[in-house]
Amino acid sequence: MNSFENNIIQEDMNIIYKSIDYSIFNNKSVFISGAAGMLASYMVYFLIYLNENIEGFKCKIILNVKQKSKLQARYGLYLNKDYLKIYESDLSEKIEIEDNIDFIIHAASIAQTQFFSTNPIDVILPNTIGTKNLLDLAYVKNVQSFLFFSTCSVYGKVSHSNYIDEETFGVLDPLDVNSCYSESKRLGESLCKAYYTQKNVNVKISRIAHTYGPTIDIDNDNRVFSEFIKNIVNNENIILKSKGDAVRSFLYLRDATIAFYKILINGKCGEAYNVSNPDQNVSIKELANRLVKEFQEKNLEIEYSEKDVTYEENKFDNKIIYSIEKLQKVGWEPTVSIEEGFRRTVNSIKEEKKWKK
Secondary structure (H helix, E strand, O other): OOOOOOHHHHHHHHHHHOOOOHHHHOOEEEEEEOOOOHHHHHHHHHHHHHHHHOOOOOEEEEEEEOOHHHHHHHHHHHHHOOOEEEEEOOOOOOOOOOOOOOEEEEOOOOOOHHHOOOOHHHHHHHHOHHHHHHHHHHHHHOOOEEEEEEEHHHHOEOOOOOEEOOOOOOEOOOOOHHHHHHHHHHHHHHHHHHHHHHHOOOEEEEEEOEEEOOOOOOOOOOOHHHHHHHHHHOOOOEEEOOOOOOEEEEEEHHHHHHHHHHHHHHOOOOEEEEEOOHHHEEEHHHHHHHHHHHOHHHOOOEEEOOOOOOOOOOOOOOOOEEOOHHHHOOOOOOOOOHHHHHHHHHHHHHHHHHHHO
C-alpha cells in the first residue's frame, strides 16, 4: 500500500490542489471513516498535503479505522502530526467524540468481491449500522456537509436502458448473498435521505464506478483490474478468468478524488451523483489488450484461465454507460485515460517496492 511521499501520489495531490476550492477546509475539522482504504487514503492525503504545503492553512483530520495498526503503512510519521487524530472504531456503536466536526466523509466499506459470499454480514454492517451512527454524529455536530460513498451497483440489473442517470433503477435480488454490498449501499443511501428530510443533515451521495489508483491493495483485492495491475507489476502475463465480454467504466483515483471533494463542497443536499468515466468504458478483454499494448516493453501476453473459485464476476454484464451530466454541472470532468492511469498506478507501486527493499 503506497504512502503519501510517493512521487506519483505527490503529483496527483498537486493537480487536485489546482482543481478544487480547498479554502472551505481551513480551520475546520474533517472526520473520515475507513481511512486506511484505497479511496479514503487519497482524501486524507490531500488534507495532509494542504496542511504541509499551504502557509497558514490548518485543518484537523480525524482518521477513523477499525484497527489503527493499518494506518502506519499509509501515513507513517504523519500520524504524529498535531493536526491528525485517530478514532479507532468499527462504527457499530454510538460514536462518542468531543472534537468539533465540520465535515464527515463516510468511506468505510468492504468492496472486495471475494468477501460478498464469505463475509456478507461484515459487508453489510458498515454500510447500514455504520452509516446510521455517523449520521447521528453529523446531526449532533451540525456538520456543514456529509458525503456517503455509495456505488453504481445500486442500480442493479437494468433491462430497459444502457444509459444510466441518477433516476434510473433496475432489479436486485435481496436473497442472493452477493447482493449484500449493493443492497446495503441502497439502504445507506435511504438513511442519508431520511436524515436530510427529517433532521436536515446536509448529506450528499457519490455513486462510484470501478476506480483504481496508486493506493490499491493488489495483494488482497481480487477485482479484475487489481489482478491485471498485479500481473503487470510482477511481469506476468495478464490472466482472464472469463470471456472478458463484460463492459466496465474505469476511473483513475485522482479524477475520483476531485469529484468527491466537489460533491462534498458543491453538491446538492439529499442528492446522489454518478462518479464515472464514460470515455473509458471498455470490455474486460479490451482492457487487457490495451494494457498489453501500453506495457509492451514487458512482452506480456493474455492467457485464459479456468474461473477461480475465489473470483466473483459482476453478474450485470450490460454494456452500460453511467451519465455524469449531473456531476459536470458542479464543474467536474474526468481527464485521465486508461493508459495514463494504469501506467501511473504501476509506476507508483514499483516505486514503493523499491523503498521497501
